[in-house]
Amino acid sequence: MKYIKIDKKDWPSGLDKASESYRLFGPQREEEFHSFKELEKGVEPDLSCLNTRLSPKSLIYPQSEAMMEYTLDQSQDDHHIMKEVKKDYAPQAVIGIRPCDAKAFILVQKNFDTPDYKDPYWIRAYESTTFVGLACNSPCSSCFCTTAGCGPFHEEGLDLLLLDAEDHYLAKSLTQKGDAFLNAAGWDAEVEEDRVGQQIESAKQAAEEKITSFVNTDKLRGIDTNELYKAPFWEEVAFSCINCGTCTYVCPTCWCFDIQDENHGNSGCRMRNWDSCMFPLFTLHGSGHNPRDTKIHRVRQRFMHKLKYYVDKYENGIQCVGCGRCVRLCPVNIDIRRVCELMNNYGAVKDACAV
Ligand code: SF4
Ligand code: SF4
Numbered sequence: 001m002k003y004i005k006i007d008k009k010d011w012p013s014g015l016d017k018a019s020e021s022y023r024l025f026g027p028q029r030e031e032e033f034h035s036f037k038e039l040e041k042g043v044e045p046d047l048s049c050l051n052t053r054l055s056p057k058s059l060i061y062p063q064s065e066a067m068m069e070y071t072l073d074q075s076q077d078d079h080h081i082m083k084e085v086k087k088d089y090a091p092q093a094v095i096g097i098r099p100c101d102a103k104a105f106i107l108v109q110k111n112f113d114t115p116d117y118k119d120p121y122w123i124r125a126y127e128s129t130t131f132v133g134l135a136c137n138s139p140c141s142s143c144f145c146t147t148a149g150c151g152p153f154h155e156e157g158l159d160l161l162l163l164d165a166e167d168h169y170l171a172k173s174l175t176q177k178g179d180a181f182l183n184a185a186g187w188d189a190e191v192e193e194d195r196v197g198q199q200i201e202s203a204k205q206a207a208e209e210k211i212t213s214f215v216n217t218d219k220l221r222g223i224d225t226n227e228l229y230k231a232p233f234w235e236e237v238a239f240s241c242i243n244c245g246t247c248t249y250v251c252p253t254c255w256c257f258d259i260q261d262e263n264h265g266n267s268g269c270r271m272r273n274w275d276s277c278m279f280p281l282f283t284l285h286g287s288g289h290n291p292r293d294t295k296i297h298r299v300r301q302r303f304m305h306k307l308k309y310y311v312d313k314y315e316n317g318i319q320c321v322g323c324g325r326c327v328r329l330c331p332v333n334i335d336i337r338r339v340c341e342l343m344n345n346y347g348a349v350k351d352a353c354a355v
Contacts (some may be wrong), residue, residue, distance in 0.1 A: 003196050004182055005189045006162075006169040008134040012044055014185035018093065019162065021184040022130065025059055026095040027052050029246040036094065045096045047164065050140050051323065055101050055252030056094055057108070060125040061274075067259070068155075068270040074193045084197075085269065087121070090232055093130040093181055100143070102131045102157035103150045104252030107321065110314050111255050130177045133158040137203060139211050144337060147214040148322030152207040163200055163233070170196055206280065215340040217318050220311050228308055229300070232344045238299035245276035247326035247334070253319050256282070277301045303339050 006014065015024060026045020027034040034049035036056040066085040073079055105126060112122035136143070137151035145151050155161055159178035163170040171187065173179050182188065250255040258275040260270055275282055280301070283292045292298050310319035316336060320336065327335050 001193075002179070003193055004171040004173065004187050005191050005196075006171055006187045006249070007189075008167055008169065010187065011169070012042075014187050015039070015044060015095070016042070018181060018185040021091060022046075022181070023090060023092040025056070025092060026096055033257045039095070041319070047134055049081070049102045049128075050136075050138065051101075051325075053325070054250055055104065055323065055325065056097055057101075057104065057252050059092070059094055060105065060114075060129060061108070061122055061255070062236050063274045065121060065272045066269045067272050069244075071267040073266050075230045082270075087124070089124045089128045091128055091130065093132055095132045096162075097131050097158075098136055098323070099152060099154040099158065099161070099250045100132050100145045100148075100150050100323040102133050103154055104157075104321045104323070105131075106315070107253045107319055108255050110283070110316065125302070130159045130181045131157060131179060132160045132178075133162065133208065135163045137160055137164060137207055137285065139207060140328075142213060142324030142327045143311070143322060144212055144213040144215055144324065145322035146208055146211050147217070148320050149317040150321045151204075153213070163203055165199070165203075170200065171227050172200070213322075213324070213337065215318075215320075215337050216344045217307070217311070217324070217340065219344045219347055220307055220340075223308070223343070225304075225308060225312065228343060228346055229304065231342075231346050233346075234296050234300045237264040237334065237339055238296040241278070241295050241299050241334055243278045243295050243298060243333060244331060245278045246329050246331065248276040248278055249274060250321075250325040250329050252323060252325075253306070253321060258282075277305065277354075282336045299334075303336070303343065306336070307340055307343055 013187050018024065019274040021307040022037040023321055025036050026039050027049050028037045029046050029049070035052050035054060036059060037046060043287070063259065069085050070082045071079050083187060109126070112119040134276065139152050143152070155174055159175045160181060161172045161174060171182065173182055176317050256275045260271050260273065262271055280290065280293070284290045292301060313318065327337065
């Protein structure tokens with residue numbers, strides 16, 4: 001692990017140099033919000049944004065992705081053969097990713113890269129990416145990362161962590177990928193940990209103290225799954241939901257997808273598209289039966305998956321990093337922090353009712 005001081009006057013030239021070895025992505029302003037986009041030559045990431053509206057998950061797991069293709073055109077040598085679509089997995093770097101969004105990939109990895117099942121598309125994209133994180137000096141009021149297994153200076157999933165220190169950045173290199181990125185950018189002004197360790201620790205404490213939003217998750221594992229499934233509060237939680245799917249699409253830890261074959265005359269492709277447990281079609285069977293045919297079923301599934309099934313299956317905390325996007329963007333103000341409180345307290349409430 002090493003610490004590098006990057007003068008802000010050397011930032012654009014370093015990015016320019018790094019772009020010779022990496023495709024660079026970073027937050028860019030789009031009307032009233034920011035999105036992660038590929039940086040054109042000479043364009044810097046806009047690191048003034050608190051966070052992007054959509055998480056950067058699409059850089060590893062695109063919203064629509066061609067997996068396989070075929071042609072029936074007999075003039076082609078490979079007609080009638082289903083072939084994997086060629087993709088570019090050249091090195092890429094995501095500049096200014098927030099610690100919560102980088103940690104989210106670690107949670108998602110439990111689905112895409114397991115001993116039994118390996119998703120080649122996700123794994124290749126993830127392995128070819130360097131994550132250059134930006135510590136959050138001023139978290140949003142709806143962030144609750146510190147109680148969701150993360151934090152404004154959390155390092156898990158990052159290769160480099162940048163601290164904005166007015167006229168310079170302090171870069172903490174966490175992996176070999178981080179070292180390689182620093183080399184490619186030509187940033188090599190190493191500083192001793194003794195000189196900057198206290199500065200980083202103070203900034204971290206100050207940032208954590210600004211987070212006033214939280215969730216309690218300590219009792220989730222101990223609650224009986226069937227009892228929680230049958231809890232009476234689901235009707236009230238789901239009442240206002242319009243099943244728009246916004247919460248799942250903006251979430252860095254939601255991973256559900258659908259696979260569709262698209263045929264165009266003599267050729268076609270197999271596409272993978274993001275899907276959402278909030279959509280009625282998500283579980284509609286070919287027979288016409290739908291095991292989650294009401295919105296109560298669908299809303300319950302989303303929260304049970306994130307806050308109970310994932311917790312029990314992986315023993316890795318909740319399937320949420322506390323980025324607050326779903327809290328900010330749900331059009332009817334359904335708030336995962338409140339639902340988590342209802343779920344976490346359910347055993348105690350039930351016991352009190354029984355006395
Ligand atoms: S964003 Fe809100 S209204 Fe839309 S599906 Fe999610 S919980 Fe329901
Ligand atoms: S559930 Fe909400 S707060 Fe948690 S990671 Fe997803 S969008 Fe962020």
